[in-house]
Amino acid sequence: MPAEPARRPQAAPTSPAHSAAPRSVQGEVEVRRSARRRRTVSAYREDGRTVVLLPARMSEAEERRWVGLMLEKLARQEKRRRPTDEVLAERAGRLSAQYLGGRARPDSVRWVTNQNTRWGSCTPAEGSIRLSHRLQGMPEYVVDYVLLHELAHLLVPGHGPRFWELLEAYPRTERARGYLEGVAATARLPHTVDGDEDDEDESGGRAGG
Template sequence: MPADAEVEVRRSARRKRTLTVFREQGRLVALVPARLTAAQERSLLPPLVERFLQRESRRTLPASTDGLDERARRLHEAYLAPRTAAPLPAFSVRWVDNQQRRWGSCSSDSGHIRLSSRLRTMPLWVSDYVLLHELAHLFVPSHSAQFHHLLAGYPDLARARAFLHGYQHATDTGGQAWSDELD
């Protein structure tokens, strides 16, 4: 195992045979069976971590489009970096045409972020919110309280969410008024 690789070891009573390594909020985490001895851990974990780091270093991410990668870096610096000590992991971001129900998606293990091309016609503060939301998933994969804490610094958070909910409602209803009294 590289000398500079710090690994958080988590023991699991449910895990019987396998060991696994992954990144969580920028740090390495190893899941091991609870019954694994310290000697077994010392012999099995270093090669596993080494293989993980080698695969990670070989991973090539597609080039971002339309300056999205630079926008993502600026959003990270402005709103996420002050709330997390972890550096921005490797990522790629691109527009996609096949997301009709989602605004964005993130594969936190690979760093691939996809934004619905429907966002291109929306105000910048709306697409920035979606991009920031997906960037936050690089640090916290779930929609937990910690995840929402990361997003809380974005000043247009409530406005962007309301805009997207309104847009989706109008799309779902065909733009029809929700009440006959409004005619």
């Protein structure tokens, strides 16, 4: 019988957990690994794709499982949330009543797609508030913080002590700021301190990068 042809050895596949590359892209899903993460997994929408944040040492099988779970979780959240302008305006009214004594009464609250370097903005002279569509899919407490931040600017235009005193009533202020700073750092968005341009506030570092 003729001898079998020699089989060429195949290199073992490289697991993302041990890959030197910090990121891997799976279609519309981008997986970003962090050595700082030990157990926590989170996900959010960004520029038409889903970003999943994982611990650096997680195995390839665990990555696939968690990506699937986070996609399902985001889909459920977004279905419940229905991020329309009407729902956002109702949400602003509830936050104003709960944390600002109902004193902040915007004339317009809406989602916009042209704010790629800031999470929210407020024009007190017009009573208008705009939130970046990039917030859609993030935890509700984060969206609430940015919305409350802009509501507070209807009462105090600047960022002095009086402004931050208004936000002290919201118990997740620091947690939300930390979340947004982490997202901004991972996406390499500019870090700027909140500043005013005449009567318009552009929420930056403190409201989310």
